[in-house]
Amino acid sequence: MSLISISNFLLSLVFAATACTFWRAGRYLLQQYYLSSLRFVPGPPSPGFLYGNLSEIFAGDRPAIHHAWSSKYGHVLKYRGMFNMERLLTTDLRAVNYILTHSTEYHKPEKSRVMIAQIVGEGMLWAEDEQHRRQRRIMNPAFGPGQIRDLTGAFVEKAAQLRDAWSTAIGNASQTAKINIFDDLTRTTLDIIGLAGFEYHFDALQEASQTSAELRAAFRTMYSIDPSIAVMRALQLTFPPLYLVPHAGLKRLDEARRVMERVSRQLVMEKKRVIMRNIGKDVILEKSDVLERDILTLLLKANLATDLPEDARLTDEEVIAQIPTLLVAGHETTSIAASWCLYSLAKHPEIQRKLREELLQSPTEEPSMDELNALPYLDAVVRETLRFHSPVPFTLREATNDDFIPLSTPYTDVRGEVHDSIKIDKGTTILVPIAALNTSRELWGDDAAEFKPTRWESPPEIISALPGVWGNMLTFLGGPRACIGYRFSIVELKALIFVLVRVFEFEPAEEITTIANMISLKRPVVANEKENGNQLPLLVKRYSEHA
Structure with missing residues (x-):
């Protein structure tokens, strides 16, 4: 092909792209300002x-x-x-x-x-129509009341580990410590979803796991999305050739997603090996054979059991696609709610005292789901937190x-x-x-x-x-796309507040606000330290009835 032919081809390409741009712009202006x-x-x-x-x-x-x-x-x-x-x-x-x-x-x-x-990734949060209905139908049993009842012990166990960590940070009973509760609660809820969701110990609170460190770095990347990333993605969707243009923010997002995909694949493969080792290599697996109660095991039943129809199964890739959603939605929203709850209690000491009085009347330090749900003022505080501080x-x-x-x-x-x-x-x-x-x-x-x-x-x-799935509020939405994990989140939040408020008193340390960004989550920041990112420091001391 001659240089003239190549030149003519490139000019034609530029002309076509320009014409397409003007056509799209004209259609947009006509629709937005004259036909809408x-x-x-x-x-x-x-x-x-x-x-x-x-x-x-x-x-x-x-x-x-x-x-x-x-x-x-x-x-x-x-x-x-x-x-x-x-x-x-x-x-x-x-x-x-x-x-x-x-x-x-x-x-x-x-x-x-x-x-x-x-x-x-392309999990249930992304899916629509029949694909979403099928995935939700298969996943629903993993979030039912019976399942959450069995997982409550894991919630309380991890809450107790956070309690012990704060006790160590405070020192002797007369001391007060300034603690970034948001960071610690985020680590704790990651540990909770690890144990309750996958029977896996991330050890995020102790910072003892490389996997949890990688995940937390990936989460920080996701939560720091700025408007320029959304603008670039919108432009790419409108003009596909822009996918060829490198963008540092989108590259970081890709790297973060790959970390979560790798961890998700690792969790699924390890869980399958455990299931098959426990059942036996040559045994035909049936639904009743899988006895563990973590969410991942229940999901894997759908693609390992031979007595389930095809439309009740999830492929390995479909299971893997759900895990990043469970990791993000399963820990971030609850840590946000718990942080704002403790902040509100710190700002309203009379409410904090009334709640503590009720919690201390409980005869156990390790309550079941039913015992948590039987505490009326704890229920009211949790409801008010989720109304007043909607995480999404x-x-x-x-x-x-x-x-x-x-x-x-x-x-x-x-x-x-x-x-x-x-x-x-x-x-x-x-x-x-x-x-x-x-x-x-x-x-x-x-x-x-x-x-x-x-x-x-x-x-x-x-x-x-109000068309909400819970509590006559919209916090967990309503309809077919209501939050599938709302029971998990509510009981987890109650367990955290139960364990922590029984032992500690909380006072405000800074004025806290939030920043609106491309990720629609109410993540807290210190009002005069927004450049330091998300944090919620409180003054924490051990409760003493004789103080």
Whole structure:
């Protein structure tokens, strides 16, 4: 081929790429500003094209901004996301219920799924429709009440190890130690998911395991995602040739995911060897033969047992794909909730004292699940923590088809027209404001912004309309994609608080806040030390009834 021919080919390629870019841009502008069904929905003005209103969210407190927008623009509003793309935000309970219960019509956004795959792989958090339903059906028994009852001992055991570590850090009974409880609780919950989930000792609290060190480094990479990574991934999805352009942040994410995949594969292979060694090499394995109670063993039953139908099995690769999700979701959200719980108790000593009085009346230091659930004030404190400090403050959905979302209360558009439903175009992104609904004054009363466990003695009737899977709140979502591990998380949280509050008193050490970023988790930071990353220091001392 001559140089002229090559030159003409390259020019044609550039021309085609340019034409494609202009065509996509023109289609985008036409849809967003002239054809969109949301174009007359009220909402805040966009401060910029690249991040839209996300720049406001990243600079402030996400639930507070959602409250402010709803107060100004109503219960149905739109805002602008990346590249000024329209997004719907609604606090209407009928609309939220419709979105969450119609999981086939409202998927996780495609860009979000790409990022999920980039971070934790293609497990149940990523799957949709029949693939998700099948995986969830197979995994459900591993998270049932009977299974959690059997795992409670592991929760209490690891909580006791943290108690002993803090006792050592404090020294003698009269001393007070400043402890970064978030870091220690994160290590402890990683140990808990290791033992309860995989019957594996990560030894993260003792920092004695290279595997746990590698995992924690991978987690830090994932939680430090900045907006530029999301921008680059969005551009790559729009213009695939950009996948050829190297990006340091995406490279770090790939490396973190590979660490989790390697650890996941190692856990599965080791567990299979243990099962087959215990049963015998030449024995045909049946469902009843696998007796261990950790979650991984129960999942492996689905692809080792010969008496289960094919649609009740998970392949090795499918099991491996679930483990990064279990590792991340199975320890991070609970450590966040436990940290904010202890922080709230530190700020409200009268609540802390009342809780401790109840816990000390328990005749055992190693309670069962039923004994934990029989403590009413502990239950109220945990409920209030999960309401007031939602570890995941929002979730996103994307319409798979044009649709009309029903409303319990009509809204008025910018032209003054009243609507009893919201017309949605295929591909529209919808934000479900979990934390904002969990702290809404319209739902919870004028004291919604207060940490008040006694509200659970007589909760407002209206919250029964919240479509949550637990506790009349949205913390664990609702519908077919509600959190599968909510029972695990609740009992684990109760076990941690039971063991720690019986022994220690907590006082505030710093003013704590949170930073909005691309990972939608309420991870704590010291207000005047945000550059030092996530931490939550408290002053901790041993409790003495004679003090």
